[in-house]
Amino acid sequence: MSKLNGKVAVVTGGNSGIGYASAAELKSQGASVVITGRNSEKVQAAAEELGVTGIVADVSDLSAIDSLVEQIKGEFGTVDILFVNAGIFQPAPVSQISEEMFDHQMGINFKGAVFTIEKFLSILKDGASIINLSSVNAYTGMPNTAVYAASKAALNSYTRTAATELAPRKIRVNAVNPGPVYTPIFGKTGMSEEQMNGFAEAMQNRIPLKRFGQPEDISKLVAFLASDDASFITGAEYNIDGGINVNPLVA
Numbered sequence: 001m002s003k004l005n006g007k008v009a010v011v012t013g014g015n016s017g018i019g020y021a022s023a024a025e026l027k028s029q030g031a032s033v034v035i036t037g038r039n040s041e042k043v044q045a046a047a048e049e050l051g052v053t054g055i056v057a058d059v060s061d062l063s064a065i066d067s068l069v070e071q072i073k074g075e076f077g078t079v080d081i082l083f084v085n086a087g088i089f090q091p092a093p094v095s096q097i098s099e100e101m102f103d104h105q106m107g108i109n110f111k112g113a114v115f116t117i118e119k120f121l122s123i124l125k126d127g128a129s130i131i132n133l134s135s136v137n138a139y140t141g142m143p144n145t146a147v148y149a150a151s152k153a154a155l156n157s158y159t160r161t162a163a164t165e166l167a168p169r170k171i172r173v174n175a176v177n178p179g180p181v182y183t184p185i186f187g188k189t190g191m192s193e194e195q196m197n198g199f200a201e202a203m204q205n206r207i208p209l210k211r212f213g214q215p216e217d218i219s220k221l222v223a224f225l226a227s228d229d230a231s232f233i234t235g236a237e238y239n240i241d242g243g244i245n246v247n248p249l250v251a
């Protein structure tokens with residue numbers, strides 16, 4: 001398939017998980033892809049595996065995003081697809097939320113997303129597609145996720161307003177809300193193997209389709225929203241969660 005032939009795509013946080021799978025899918029559909037990440041070794045290794053361009057840029061550092069934009073402008077000129085995917089998950093109960101944890105999580109998941117878009121606007125083509133990676137956590141009230149969930153709820157709200165304001169340039173802005181997806185994100189929380197297994201089992205039982213998502217499940221939706229097949233879709237949110245958002249009272 002070559003629906004994205006001739007398009008330039010940028011995937012933030014593309015060295016791992018959903019970003020990595022999406023970079024592979026966008027490339028397989030014909031796009032020239034740039035992945036970013038905060039760790040030089042991981043970014044270079046992933047870029048080599050994928051056969052794409054890798055650039056180190058921490059989304060919580062606004063000057064790093066400026067340099068990223070300059071580099072991409074020099075190499076590619078303009079961008080057609082911006083997948084705002086970089087994010088972290090730091091669970092904590094409501095009574096134990098520190099200022100540092102709040103700033104870190106909001107700084108990457110929300111502020112990082114907003115300023116990625118802000119700074120890319122100058123090199124985004126008219127008619128470009130922006131896809132914001134949010135989460136069903138924005139709506140689920142899951143314990144220990146208050147700040148994470150709020151960072152994603154803020155991103156969904158931002159998505160709707162940005163879609164309105166960027167419509168005159170025919171730039172589409174949409175959000176994708178995955179349910180639980182098998183990626184390294186959970187291993188970065190400090191949870192023990194046993195805690196993670198317990199969490200995974202409890203989650204799986206709650207999902208009507210009885211499985212976690214795979215990064216490839218999400219990448220297909222991202223590639224669709226990136227393509228001209230989605231040219232009438234903006235300001236929308238897509239749950240992709242095995243049905244967990246249905247929340248049946250009786251299963």
Ligand SMILES: NC(=O)c1ccc[n+]([C@@H]2O[C@H](COP(=O)([O-])OP(=O)(O)OC[C@H]3O[C@@H](n4cnc5c(N)ncnc54)[C@H](OP(=O)(O)O)[C@@H]3O)[C@@H](O)[C@H]2O)c1
Pocket residue numbers: 012013014015016017018019036037038039042057058059060085086087088089108112133134135136177178179180181182183184185188
């Ligand atoms: N997995 C799920 O169940 C799930 C569900 C809903 C939503 N999401 C969202 O999906 C997105 C991707 O997560 P994932 O599950 O694929 O996790 P992942 O495998 O940990 O990937 C996250 C990526 O973002 C990068 N990143 C983190 N902080 C960054 C920063 N400050 N600057 C640049 N890059 C940064 C990570 O780099 P490092 O490799 O250096 O950490 C990694 O490449 C996140 O926004 C997450 O909130 C995930």
